[in-house]
Amino acid sequence: MSVVWNYFQVSPSDVKVAICNDCKASGMRGGTKISAFNTSNLISHLRMNHSESYETFVQQSNEKKQQGPAGLKQKTQITLKESNEKRQKYAKDHPRAKAINRKIIECIALDNQPFSIVQDAGFTKLVEFLEPRFTMPSLRYLTDVCLPELHSVVYSHVEKLIADAVSISFTTDIWSSSVSQVSMLSLTAQWLDNDFVLKKSVLHSQECRGSHTAEAIASAFEGMFETWKIPKENVHVVVRDNARNMAKAASEFGVPSLPCMAHTLQLAVNGGALSQRSIADALAVGRRVVGHFKHSPLACSRFEDIQKELNMPVKKLQQDVSTRWNSTYYMMQSLVEQKRALSAYAADYELPTTLTATQWGIMEKMITLLEPFEQLTRDISFAEATAADVIPGVVSLTRLLAKTDESDQGVQTAKHTLLEAVGKRFDGVQTEPLYAIATMVDARYKDRYFDPDKKEEARNMLLKVVDEMASVGSDQEEDAAGASAQNPPPKRARTGRLLDMYQEILTENDVPKHTTGKLALQVHAYLGEATIPKTACPFKYWGSTQIRFPALARVARKYLTAPCTSVDSERLFSAVSHVIDEKRNRIHCNNAEMLIFIQKNLPLTYMDKGKN
Incomplete structure (x- = not known):
């Protein structure tokens, strides 16, 4: 067996293919039948792409040639110089x-x-x-x-x-x-x-x-x-x-x-909800409880014993960080999840303080209230999130906060303050060209998330940029007519109340009015098509659709590069x-x-x- 197989392995899905252990590249084994297989392609791959491995392969091959049938080296006389060189x-x-x-x-x-x-x-x-x-x-x-x-x-x-x-x-x-x-x-x-x-x-x-x-x-x-x-x-x-x-x-x-959208959400939540007196008091008590277990190994081990006795998963309480509002959300979640265990602990051991029934209720309601913010924060922190996610996210979040719900009892003020904070912090996003145009060329959103009085302005922004970029571009324009591109496969599943707002907004918006002109017709055809699923990838959409909408594709390649957060730097x-x-x-x-x-x-x- 050739020593080249120290650097390759046979593909589990196709015996005619070998996979490089270093770069995972695949290569043919030299034929369609087993009898025709050889290692020439594999050796060439090593020589061209992995010089270090190739040198080792040559050395191992030479050593193998000196071995007999039993694997023992043949009795060949080596010079004193060769012996010294090996040492x-x-x-x-x-x-x-x-x-x-x-x-x-x-x-x-x-x-x-x-x-x-x-x-x-x-x-x-x-x-x-x-x-x-x-x-x-x-x-x-x-x-x-x-x-x-x-x-x-x-x-x-x-x-x-x-x-x-x-x-x-x-x-x-x-x-x-x-x-x-x-x-x-x-x-x-x-x-x-x-x-x-x-x-x-x-x-x-x-x-x-x-x-x-x-x-x-x-x-x-x-x-x-x-x-x-x-x-x-x-x-x-x-x-x-x-x-x-x-x-x-x-x-x-x-x-x-x-600005980073995650930072703006941080300011909105901190200023709009977590600064409320009753909520801040409940959080202060919660932090003292978490801190008690963080600083006492004995208390921590006793708490784990109680969790086991109650047949609960052994979990540690989470400490929040002042600069990350969602860490406060996770702290509240961990406290509410361990409510039974904490009550049992307080009955047998001493805690620096305990949450009242009212404070427990506030935490439970705040978890429900802040859940859409946490979901949106996770969504915009994905590696492929772009500036196109800002307007739909803000519009959906605002609509959700404006709705009344039975679970709002006790936190109506906080919810109203959150709504005002979001409106203030994100005021003017629909008229910011960098956001508006990115949203328009994202096939998941298009113009469906703009307010009625802002939609026409957003379309005009897009038409202006398409015209400007087409005037300096060299691509040939294509007719907008043609079969719709096949929707890309989903990249991730999303559930929750915030997603319901996205869908609700989409169903309320009609296709744009008819426009004239070659580029305008291309924009009209694009906007007139149905949006792709929220879980689909807009990059894959444009990768397969740029031939039909070349002018729009140039705009998408520019505006969809913008992230909506500075998460990469953080x-x-x-x-x-x-x-x-x-x-x-x-x-x-x-x-x-x-x-x-x-x-x-x-x-x-x-x-x-x-x-x-």
Whole structure:
């Protein structure tokens, strides 16, 4: 059996196909019958795509040729020079040594390991066992040579992807470390390629020194975009938080920006409901109860025993975070779920405080009231959520809050205040072109979620942008008539009262009025078709429909790049907090940024290798 099978495996669905263990690419085994199978294609794949594995394969093949039928090496005389060479350590510039060094840096970046791992006894023994001829590099060699080399490789790959993108959207945020005096400014990018496949990349997580003024941030933006040679005309939008300095920085830099929808929801819920006196008092008591178990292992173990006695799942109470309203929602949920266990605990042991019957009722009703907000927050935090989700989400949420329900008793004031807060925080979203046009070209929504007096204005916005982009485009316009595109498969299931509002709004809206003109007819035909399911993917829709609506497809490729939240930047800083932690609180910011860049963008190189 050929040693090439150390690097491949037979496809479980088709014996004629082999799958590469490294990049998961598939290749034919050389024929349609078993008797015709060979390994030529597999060896070529190794030689062209995996040079390290190919070298090992050649070495293993040569060793196998020296073995007899029983697997024993033939008695061949080797020279003293050859014997010494087999014991000699690799030089630093040896291909095998360089390949291992690269894998060590990848391990450090991907797994958030400290550079000092190369000095750990267990790791060094493992590497020595796997390759006795390899000499472990020094910390200085890793940080000064190996890390920049890998960063350069990944950087070149991302640079090529960015250069091919016509319209790019960005997210940005500022993060301050809790273990060192370091602040970092992020910049993430996302765009749609010609096949309407969403691409994402982390461009920067650089140190942000000094005061975080709008002028300083705008200057940092200028340096970032110059580094990547991204002209301002290619910047569709920058999504940032609601802080004034970030909004002013984007304005001074001269690029359009939008606030993060998740941050806006945070402000609406905090100001509209959680600040109510009775609700705030109930939450304060709940926090003290949760804190009692968080800070007492004995209390925690006693609580677990009670849960088991009551045949309840063993769960810990969740502590909320002031900057995340949904964490307060989850804390209330965990308290209400454990109401029986908490009552039993209070009967036998001492608690710092207890919730009254009225406060329990307030929590239960607030969970029901805030459930649509939590669902909307989850929806807009998905990787494929776009600015098109803002208007339908706000309109559906507003309609739901305006409805009266029996469960509102006791929280009517909070519900009314929430409705006012949502209306105030999201005032004007239907007339904001970046939101309106994105909603119109999202086949799940189109013009169905606009107020009657705003719908015509939204259509005119779309027609204007279609006309402007068509005048500079080179694609041939096609007739709007034709068979409707097949709906893309669902990507996720959604249930709940908020979804009912989406459907209710769709059923109330008619198709648009007839319009004239070539491009206008194309827009009319698109808007006249039924919307695709809420769970479908708008990117897949345009990937299969762009031939019928080429002018609209160009608009969709631009406006659907915009995310509706800065979640990508916030998730980036979650990774940064693992890089700059207590074990690495003195790491240089340049090295930290290179590690984060590699960690987030290295998978892009793996994916593209698999396509080749």
